[in-house]
Amino acid sequence: MSDSITITRIDITPVAFKDPALLNAVGVHEPYALRAVVEVSTDQGLTGLGETYADEGHLRRLRAAADAITGTDVHALGRMRQAVALALGEERGSDGHGLTGMITTSGTLDRVFSPFEVACLDIQARAAGRPVCDLLGGAVRDRVPFSAYLFYKWAGHPGGTPDDWGPALDPEGIVAQARRMVDTYGFTAVKLKGGVMPPRQEVDAVLALREAFPGVPLRLDPNAAWTVETSLTVARELEGVLEYLEDPTPGQEGMARVAREAAMPLATNMCVVGFDELPAAVRRDAVQVVLSDHHYWGGLQRSRLLAGICDTFGMGLSMHSNSHLGISLAAMTHLGAATENLTYACDTHWPWKDPAEDVVAPGALGFRDGSVAVPAGPGLGVELDRDALARLHEQYLACGLRNRDDTGYMRSIDPAYEKLTPRW
Numbered sequence: 200m201s202d203s204i205t206i207t208r209i210d211i212t213p214v215a216f217k218d219p220a221l222l223n224a225v226g227v228h229e230p231y232a233l234r235a236v237v238e239v240s241t242d243q244g245l246t247g248l249g250e251t252y253a254d255e256g257h258l259r260r261l262r263a264a265a266d267a268i269t270g271t272d273v274h275a276l277g278r279m280r281q282a283v284a285l286a287l288g289e290e291r292g293s294d295g296h297g298l299t300g301m302i303t304t305s306g307t308l309d310r311v312f313s314p315f316e317v318a319c320l321d322i323q324a325r326a327a328g329r330p331v332c333d334l335l336g337g338a339v340r341d342r343v344p345f346s347a348y349l350f351y352k353w354a355g356h357p358g359g360t361p362d363d364w365g366p367a368l369d370p371e372g373i374v375a376q377a378r379r380m381v382d383t384y385g386f387t388a389v390k391l392k393g394g395v396m397p398p399r400q401e402v403d404a405v406l407a408l409r410e411a412f413p414g415v416p417l418r419l420d421p422n423a424a425w426t427v428e429t430s431l432t433v434a435r436e437l438e439g440v441l442e443y444l445e446d447p448t449p450g451q452e453g454m455a456r457v458a459r460e461a462a463m464p465l466a467t468n469m470c471v472v473g474f475d476e477l478p479a480a481v482r483r484d485a486v487q488v489v490l491s492d493h494h495y496w497g498g499l500q501r502s503r504l505l506a507g508i509c510d511t512f513g514m515g516l517s518m519h520s521n522s523h524l525g526i527s528l529a530a531m532t533h534l535g536a537a538t539e540n541l542t543y544a545c546d547t548h549w550p551w552k553d554p555a556e557d558v559v560a561p562g563a564l565g566f567r568d569g570s571v572a573v574p575a576g577p578g579l580g581v582e583l584d585r586d587a588l589a590r591l592h593e594q595y596l597a598c599g600l601r602n603r604d605d606t607g608y609m610r611s612i613d614p615a616y617e618k619l620t621p622r623w
């Protein structure tokens with residue numbers, strides 16, 4: 200029987216990193232993306248890392264959870280989750296990323312618990328001298344494929360210097376962006392974030408991608424910006440072109456209506472974002488692919504549970520992302536490696552990050568042929584770069600942003616902007 204490994208201290212550090220002016224259905228990304236780095240220290244000298252959202256309410260809940268689990272053995276994840284639930288009570292809270300669905304009490308618990316679970320698995324795996332994926336059943340693949348994640352975007356933030364990606368506001372711009380992503384990272388699947396331009400223009404952009412990248416799986420995600428009727432029109436126009444259509448319309452009822460007639464599978468990270476939403480989705484056949492995301496499905500182990508449920512009910516499984524740093528990429532890669540039915544290339548915002556800005560030492564994570572090799576070291580396989588953490592924390596303090604607010608930022612630029620779901 201091995202000794203216990205007791206949590207003695209938890210540090211939660213909010214950081215900010217530069218983010219281009221990426222457009223989506225609710226506005227535009229602000230000049231900085233916010234994340235929180237969770238570092239769990241133990242009496243054995245082992246430390247573990249987690250990464251999560253950094254909106255103010257979430258930070259407050261993270262700190263309450265950290266207090267509740269300090270003193271616990273890192274192996275006692277079930278008890279830890281109970282302690283976090285008790286500390287949060289009935290509190291509900293959005294993570295502020297703005298595009299996922301209903302926020303329930305259990306959803307809040309899953310979002311808050313996740314980075315601690317990841318950090319504790321990092322410690323458990325380090326203690327065992329094994330990679331985290333070995334605690335999740337073991338790798339079934341050595342490399343995890345990711346997809347290019349294209350955005351309509353402005354040349355730069357208003358009043359700022361243009362970034363080196365240039366603008367992407369029409370099919371030519373989108374194809375050029377895809378070309379750079381594919382050439383740089385070797386991606387073998389391509390997703391376009393839609394819900395920004397009128398649907399006809401987004402269909403044209405996808406058709407231009409199809410012509411430029413024959414045979415490459417394509418996805419379009421308008422984040423519920425369309426009515427059922429518009430969704431069906433787009434689905435007809437893109438029949439045989441998309442591998443899946445992601446969240447065309449709001450709500451499970453609307454998705455089910457689209458799913459009955461659309462030729463391609465429908466995917467979601469909006470109308471099924473927690474376990475309590477799965478039974479109705481299955482009954483209605485509202486979605487054929489669920490995008491997992493360990494940041495809000497309660498960590499890596501509960502994401503494996505989601506994978507099992509998808510498998511049982513014949514649903515596909517893909518992976519969602521938000522703007523993220525290297526700790527998250529490492530965790531996503533371990534999960535992707537250990538999840539047999541994660542057969543779609545995972546989303547990642549990685550290419551949108553300045554490569555010089557990360558909290559992990561460079562080297563452990565690299566893209567080749569659109570995929571990331573499972574980090575070899577024990578645990579997550581990434582090490583915290585303390586200087587970089589301090590720099591990005593300073594940037595957080597200086598940037599003034601405390602919550603993600605794509606709509607508010609858009610309104611500061613275009614006061615007439617309205618958030619409409621659906622818009623078309």
Ligand SMILES: O=C([O-])C(=O)C[C@H](O)[C@@H](O)C(=O)[O-]
Binds near residue numbers: 520521
């Ligand atoms: O698949 C999705 O819905 C996302 O990736 C949500 C994100 O918030 C994305 O829209 C973004 O970063 O603007």
Ligand SMILES: [Mg+2]
Binds near residue numbers: 420422445446467468
């Ligand atoms: Mg989505």
